Amino acid sequence: MATSNGSSTGTKITALVVDDDRVINAIHCKLLNKLGIENHVAANGKEAVDLHCSGKKFDLILMDRDMPIMNGIEATRELRAMGVRSIIVGVSTRSIKQEIQEFMDSGLDDYQEKPLTSSKVISILRKIDFVD
Amino acid sequence: MERTRLRRQVALTRQSLFDQGFLDEQFIQLEDLQDDANPNFVEEVVTLYYRDSARLITNIEKALEKNSLDFNKLDGFMHQFKGSSSSIGAKKVKAECTLFREYCRAGNGEGCTRTFQQIKKEYATLKRKLEAYFQVVRQAGPAETACWPK
Numbered sequence: 001m002a003t004s005n006g007s008s009t010g011t012k013i014t015a016l017v018v019d020d021d022r023v024i025n026a027i028h029c030k031l032l033n034k035l036g037i038e039n040h041v042a043a044n045g046k047e048a049v050d051l052h053c054s055g056k057k058f059d060l061i062l063m064d065r066d067m068p069i070m071n072g073i074e075a076t077r078e079l080r081a082m083g084v085r086s087i088i089v090g091v092s093t094r095s096i097k098q099e100i101q102e103f104m105d106s107g108l109d110d111y112q113e114k115p116l117t118s119s120k121v122i123s124i125l126r127k128i129d130f131v132d
Numbered sequence: 133m134e135r136t137r138l139r140r141q142v143a144l145t146r147q148s149l150f151d152q153g154f155l156d157e158q159f160i161q162l163e164d165l166q167d168d169a170n171p172n173f174v175e176e177v178v179t180l181y182y183r184d185s186a187r188l189i190t191n192i193e194k195a196l197e198k199n200s201l202d203f204n205k206l207d208g209f210m211h212q213f214k215g216s217s218s219s220i221g222a223k224k225v226k227a228e229c230t231l232f233r234e235y236c237r238a239g240n241g242e243g244c245t246r247t248f249q250q251i252k253k254e255y256a257t258l259k260r261k262l263e264a265y266f267q268v269v270r271q272a273g274p275a276e277t278a279c280w281p282k
Contacts, residue, residue, distance in 0.1 A: 023181045023216050030165045030173060066211065093215045115219045117161055 013125075014057070015039045018048045018075065019064035019091070027115055028062060028091075035121060044068055045075025052079060058086050060124070062116070065092035065103050073106040080107035089124055091116060138272035145265050154258050159221030171274055175266045181220045182259055188213045189252065196245055206244060207236040217255075224254040 015037050017028045025041050032039040040058070042048040044067040061079070065072040076088055090103045091114040100111055110127065112120050149155045159174075166173040192209045195202060214229035228251040235243030 021212070021216050021219070022184055023177060023219050026177050026180060027162065027165065027219055030170065034165060034167070066208075093211070093218065114215070115158060115161070118164070 013037045013059045015060040015062065016042060016048060016051065016056075016058040016086075017062045018042045018045065018067070018072065019062075020044055020067040021064070024064070024115060031116060031118060031121055035118070035125070045070030045072060045078070048075050049078050049082070052082060052084055057084075061086050061088045062091050063088055063108070064114075065090060065094060065099075073103055076103075076106040076108060087124075135273065138268065142265075142268050142272045145268055149261060149265065153223055154261060155221045156223040156226075157221065158218060162220065175269070178220055178262055178266075181216055181222075185213060185216055185255075188216070189255070192248060196241075196248060201241045201244070203236045203239055203244075207233055210236065222255075222258055225251060225258060228254055 013036070015032050017025050017032070017039055018041075019025050019028070020043050025043075029039045029041060037060070040051070040056075042051055045063075046069045048061065048063070049070065063072040063076055067075075070078075072090060072092070076090070079086075079088065087109045088107060090100075090108040090111040092100075092103065092111075093114055094100060094103075095113065104111055110124060112124065149159075162174045162177055170176070188209055192206065192213070195206050195209065210229055210232050214226055214233070217225040217229060228247055232244055232247040232251060235241075235247055
């Protein structure tokens with residue numbers, strides 16, 4: 001399991017929401033915002049990779065599975081190959097075990113069915129020791 | 133008195149949306165995210181949903197018009213549409229999407245076409261009902277955008 005780089009901006013947790021669905025992005029960003037997490041958005045896997053290539057770092061990445069241009073599996077593999085050690089949580093509506101495992105095998109630290117709720121995000125943060 | 137009447141109307145309208153099966157628990161999750169910083173968050177998200185999903189509806193319509201149906205493509209579009217619909221708690225729309233995907237997997241074009249008509253009907257009905265609901269919420273004033281009884 002990868003470990004976090006730590007926040008790039010002091011002690012505030014930073015997160016990257018990667019999803020082509022603007023509705024999901026709005027909901028997940030608001031959720032993270034309410035928990036005091038500074039968040040950014042990428043509309044697909046390639047944008048997420050490009051952000052990291054430009055030097056950006058995040059404590060937490062919420063990665064959608066199915067996206068155009070570059071999907072979540074490809075993006076996660078790419079980020080891990082680049083040496084990104086952020087916590088990457090796969091989020092998808094897919095529920096078939098094999099599909100979830102394929103996504104996990106790309107380098108995820110965790111997987112959650114979307115849409116996320118406050119309790120799911122808190123459980124993620126607890127797992128990675130960001131909250132008590 | 134008028135304010136009280138409007139608040140009662142908001143509560144009744146809201147409850148009917150759940151009682152009649154148009155909305156599910158996810159809509160309550162959206163309401164819980166609404167706060168003083170974003171007092172119209174729910175309406176904004178629903179508006180965004182209807183704006184963005186219109187493109188998906190068109191894509192599915194075009195795909196269904198073809199002589200030879202690409203069920204993988206149709207399923208892909210519907211997977212996306214279902215996900216978005218789930219995120220706002222659109223219960224009936226989501227149920228019809230699930231049925232559509234089953235017809236895709238079975239390679240049943242007629243079933244897909246028939247179910248898609250039902251999806252469009254539920255989608256339009258929910259839009260009308262939510263527009264009416266948000267109108268009453270706006271009339272009732274900011275107090276109604278706070279916490280809701282579960």
